[in-house]
Amino acid sequence: MVYCSNCGKEISDESNFCFKCGTKTAKGKTENVAYPADELKEALERTGIELEKAFIIAARETKAAIKKVKENMQESKTTNTEKVRNNLACPHCKAENVQNAVFCYHCGKKIETE
Numbered sequence: 001m002v003y004c005s006n007c008g009k010e011i012s013d014e015s016n017f018c019f020k021c022g023t024k025t026a027k028g029k030t031e032n033v034a035y036p037a038d039e040l041k042e043a044l045e046r047t048g049i050e051l052e053k054a055f056i057i058a059a060r061e062t063k064a065a066i067k068k069v070k071e072n073m074q075e076s077k078t079t080n081t082e083k084v085r086n087n088l089a090c091p092h093c094k095a096e097n098v099q100n101a102v103f104c105y106h107c108g109k110k111i112e113t114e
């Protein structure tokens with residue numbers, strides 16, 4: 001086990017990124033894994049202002065999605081505490097992440113939950 005340099009979360013040795021906050025691990029740095037935030041920055045610089053508009057719309061949708069997730073979480077807390085779910089598969093690289101993962105330990109991309 002190693003610990004995230006940013007949030008201190010215990011993460012598995014083969015992780016390239018912290019599953020909790022998305023910070024690149026020492027291993028990720030050593031292997032020079034592309035950081036999704038860098039990709040995003042480059043994409044922003046390339047496409048400029050049009051993407052800004054898209055982001056405003058996306059932000060609106062994200063807010064609605066977060067609200068929905070929060071509602072679902074509250075529901076599952078009260079009704080489904082004993083229900084065991086399978087591990088999360090990353091939609092980008094198919095790596096299996098722990099159920100409460102926010103970022104993929106393997107590729108570092110954000111895992112979207114329904």
Ligand SMILES: [Zn+2]
Pocket residue numbers: 004005006007008009018019020021022023
């Ligand atoms: Zn972290």
Ligand SMILES: [Zn+2]
Pocket residue numbers: 090091092093094095104105106107108109
């Ligand atoms: Zn992944």
